[in-house]
Amino acid sequence: MPFAFGNQFQALGYKTYAFHNNTYTYYHRDRSYPTMGYIYYGYGNGLDVKKTWPESDVEMIEKSIDYYLDGSGQPFHVYYMTVSGHLPYAWGDNQMSSKYKNEVKDLDYSTPVKAYIACQMEIDRALELLLQKLDEAGELENTVIAMGADHYPYGLQPSEYNELCGKKMVDPFTRYENTFILWSGDMKEPVVVDKPCCSMDIAPTLANMFGLPYDSRLYIGTDIFAPEPHYVIFSDRSFINDKIMYNAGSGKVTALVDEEITKEYVKECSEYVSELFYCSTHIIDMDYYGYLFPEGVPWMPRKKDE
Structure with missing residues (x-):
């Protein structure tokens, strides 16, 4: 996979790591991530997070940060696949939902939607920790963070989707609507792009912005x-x-x-x-x-x- 970012950034002298806080072989990530140029650590393969369901994104940051913020000055490219926002969305069955239950108890939503919002708070805390560590290491201004959703919350019912988006969904597309976040430590002001785009557009966008070897004909x-x-x-x-x-x-x-x-x-x-x-x-x-x-x-x- 010559155009995978792990391979391209590695060729530029970057450390390239991938981390996933669930079973490391799931979806054959133990094969695909190294092929994409990453040194890969997941649960059962060097990332020693506590086995719960779902596992903690905060703990993944805590256990992985020293791999690349090691004081060497070598640039790094890191891919995180998080899991703490995954279904089921219920108290007790989802350890991350239970962790933040008190924070959402007064929200005017059904229990599954509250549980969904609660477990998403874990990635928010993980990002907070990541930014803190980058700042302490003096790397925050040199860092770009790209964040995209994996899939819609298919553990919810249609009526619960309506709760989340604040309206009745009348077309088959609305449940897929989300936001891609691209942030840099030296941004002066936010830039909003509101034209239709999807996950397939992320790779060529980043390749072009970073000046990587890029031929638009070779991307979907x-x-x-x-x-x-x-x-x-x-x-x-x-x-x-x-x-x-x-x-x-x-x-x-x-x-x-x-x-x-x-x-x-x-x-x-x-x-x-x-x-x-x-x-x-x-x-x-x-x-x-x-x-x-x-x-x-x-x-x-x-x-x-x-």
Whole structure:
């Protein structure tokens, strides 16, 4: 995976670590993270967090911070996969929800929503600790933090989603709506980007901002700051772009602009999305990057026997 950030930053002389506070083999992370260029520690593989459900994000920061804030002055790139906000959302069954139960007891929500909000407080405390440690080490001004959601809270019921978003969800897309946070210690003022974008756009956006070797043709996503239209694409090939929301299940088209939306335009957009699915699958199945770079990419070290 030549374009994975672990590999690219490692080639620039960075320490590259990945940490996960749940079972280290889950989803074969013990194989994928090293392939992406990371030295990987998870529960059962060097990250000695207390085994609960879910495990503590605060403890993950406490147990991992010294790996890269070691006083060496070497730059670092760190990937954290958190788990403390995971379901179930109930007192007793979720140790992180129970931990913050008193903080949410007076909120005007149902018990599952209170439990959901409570366990999300753990990542807030973990970020607080991380910023504190970076500041103490004199690295806060040199740090960029990129934070995105893994998935919507599928442990809740539709009525509970309505509670969270403060309105009745009338389309299949609203539950996926979230915010990508990109923060730098030397930011002068906040910048808000409100055009549609999705998780696939994060990698090319960061690659472009950091000046990494970058060819937009080799990413399915698009730089969030690029002027061309963006697509938010769902697993059933529904999508949102700058003009329409298209529900592939029902065929319903919802216009987002005050102009005529033709059948030809919808067909063209749907075909484009189908092509992205086709290309994405074949990049992996056909080892497309191996075909493009048979001798390896310049920024990845060659094996000793090559």
